[in-house]
Amino acid sequence: MIKLNVNNETSRLRAVVLGTAESNGGIPKVEDCYDPKSIEHVLAGTYPKEEDMVKEMESVAQVLEKYDVKVYRPEVIENYNQIFSRDIAFVIEDKFIEANILPDREREYKAINNVISQINPENVIVLPEECHVEGGDVMPWNDYIFVGTYTGDDYPDYITARTNKAAVLELQKLFPNKTVKSFELRKSNTIAKDNALHLDCCFQPIGKDKAILHKNGFLVDEEYEWLLNFFGKDNVFEITKDEMYHMNSNVFSISEEVIISEKNFTRLNTWLRAQGFTVEEVHYSEIAKQEGLLRCSTMPLIRD
Template structure:
């Protein structure tokens, strides 16, 4: 296995993605401009609330640019997927759902909503053109906002978007890891909207989304910042850990941000008020390709 100047692992002549957990140093990430972002067919609670008001694309683009600049200032290489020519992909900004990196490389999931299926093809074309090695899941649906990796453990949210069939396939692909399936309440979009691992043995959790037994299980392994329903609606869990105890978070979630600061985190607040109207924040709009462990 070779390395390029940028530090990417290369298998043969193909680049190999890598991430061992959620909080290692982010080096390269795949994003997509919110140029065509729109609430067309409400798919979650936030979109139902903001359907009439909808998305101001100019503001969304400015906020997205601010996030990209913040990442680049922390030595993260930001790559952009092409925005579809037509207007049928209003969710394209949420690249996290397309796939994930692991210590076994990059995997592409399968979209549950037909409106989002062409997004995967665009991602595949990009990965091919940029010479990245990847594998695809073949069965059921798995949207990767439902996948959290922490070393030898993979947490998978069983949501409206991720099916039992896909989870079985994931168990085969990651036979050497412990797969922990966490069913979440129907009104919640993805696992990372209610649970997020931000550092070793440290997480943000919205307990109402889970069975009591699962809350106990999570709490045994992680010290948790527990968030309420209002904080969850405002995507308090959907922060992005970029390594070195540095977290990108929404400015409005003051209590959560203050608690993270008290726990020694460097919290960078980035305004994202327009994009969160569609039900996703910083973790949702970033598909890590490469993290250093």
């Protein structure tokens, strides 16, 4: 059995699901894309090649293995995108919560049955149908659960709006001992630089008390200010619009001291090292073209 345990984003990682880029299904049609960044690359002829993405994901697997992390991979579905394992489920405390994701992605969830079958069935939670949620929007942070959401009346018009109010309320019910704090995110179906697809596209806690943050990802200034004050200005690395577009906030913590980051994030990586972090750099810029990066393609199961 897998004994789930996740209380925050940065405690020492012991087991994780890492997605796979094998048999990725080639270049999608524009109308089949889930986000504006993928559309951009399809139209520009720069959509990532499968062999490049496989190579990028293997480099992450190697870093995880170097730190003795048990790595689970999904069963490969032919011609199907299974890179972003964070979207399909997430763990809080000892609960494994199935994300109510875009219906087309149901098969992705079934492909991690090798993991789910090892979890106590009582701890596998399926949310009510009206709750929409994806793991990229959910961040356990000790006594808090931070959740990215969008509650505008035009929610149904946004394929980029992935987590709704019903899910926020349900999480509060499931974890009454934690404070569930939601943040309204800026959405765009068409302009990637104006779209915060998930909370982890514009914010992520790191270390014990630091965070990466991008103001424009938040619709409500007060909510952004709350985070800034919560971590303290001196502990926050503020990223630019371009850096958000390149997914600088979507790094992944193996522990409070060790972070996997993209090689090209020069400004961020320099700052992280100055703060005393060990930065494991990998090439991940091809995967980034699909509006997801390191946190999006990993789903932690056990942290100390």
